[in-house]
Amino acid sequence: MPEMPEVETVRRTLTPLIKGKTIEKVILWYPKIVATDHDKFINELPGKKIIRIDRYAKYLLIRLNDNLTIVSHLRMEGKYHLTTPEAPKDKHDHVEFIFTDGTALRYNDVRKFGRMQLVLTGTERQTTGIGKLGVEPNTPEFSEQYFLSSLKRKKKNIKNVLLDQTVVAGLGNIYVDETLWQSKIHPLSLANKIPADKVEDLRKNINETIKIAIEKRGTTVHSYLDANGEVGGYQEMLQVYGHAGEACPRCGTTLEKIKVSGRGTTFCPHCQVIYK
Template sequence: MPELPEVETVRRTLEPLIKDKTIKNVTVWYPKIIMGDAEQVAKQLKGKKIITVDRYGKYLLIRLSDDLTLVSHLRMEGKYRLVTPERPKQKHEHVQFEFTDGTALRYDDVRKFGRMHLVETGTERITTGIKHLGPEPNSSEFSINYFEKAMAKKKKNIKNTLLDQSVVCGLGNIYVDEVLWLSKIHPLSSAQKIPREQVKILHDNINEIMQKAIKLRGTSVHTFLDAAGTSGNYQNELKVYGHAGQPCVRCSTKLEKIKVNGRGTTICPTCQVVY
């Protein structure tokens, strides 16, 4: 699943492709992608101008004229690409936004898990899945004071805690493995038992890795491509994810892959301490 850095990269590459364009027509080939009545949503979008593209967590917020916002979650495999309307429909293309300038934006999703929800601008945190999200890394809301209090309330292991989007949003399996390795914390550690000084280190490492991953345009280890069809570069910086069986770059111990609540998790059994 694209995580925060990948979705931010999609936002940055998608916005210049579609900003200020007016929607001429919307074709929905797979209605379940659209929350609510797909036919009605298509009618509402007709004639609307794209103002900008924002993001919160892993959600894209396509801002439209007349105070409407199309909230898009890419889930596992969702991708946007700009084409011409005449191009034959590809197997996994499910929605097309045709513009008055002769171009079209298509949404491609192999697994069909992605969703789009048209709402009144300003109501996203009330009417969509965004209402369940916690603060983003590198935001004023994601303060060390907030994070310490959040950790103190969690009895579950730290990996599951960081994957909990209500605690901090935008992290997935890749970046959680990386921040825990960098912070020398074992993923099975109880969140509330991690010493305060380590919680501070973890907080700062989350911010640092998210910032760097965004700068390097995300991680491409499976199928991630941005709106321009380009791969990310952060996969070249990964220290543990995808490196099971290789020596830890910090202590040379062989990295191990374990399961944490069913999720494949790569760790250094020497560097990472269980609390």
């Protein structure tokens, strides 16, 4: 699943491709991608101009004039690409926005898990899943005190807490495994038992890792591509994710992989301390 760095990279690469363009027509080849009223989506968007693209956590916010926003979540394998209406349709193309300048934006999704919603700008927290999210990394809200007090209220393991998005938003399996390894915290540690100094280590590592991953244009380990069809670069920096069975880069112990709530989780059994 594209995580915060990947979605931010999509935002940055998609913006120059479609900003300022006016929608002429919308085609829904697979209507279930749109979670709001399908007729309204098709009938209200023609004539609307794309003002800019914002992002919150893993959500893209495509801002239109007349106070409308398309909220887009890529889920596992969603991708956008610019083409023309005449171009042959790929079997995994599910939504097409045709622009007045003769170009078209297509949404492609192998698993069909991605979703779009058309909402009034400013109502995203009331009408979409954004309302359930915690704060983002590298923001003033993601403070030392906020993170510590939030984890003290959580009796679940830290891997689950970081994945559930209600404390810190935008992390997924890749960056959770990486930052827990960096912080020497076992993924099955109870969140409310982790010492304050280790919580602060984790916060700093989350901030730094997300920052660098954005600079590297995200991580491609499966199918992630940006809006230009290019892969990311952070996969070259991964220390534990995807390296189960190899030697820990820090101590040499063989990295292990377990399932945590159904998610593959790689860690070092020697370096990463479990707090219970």
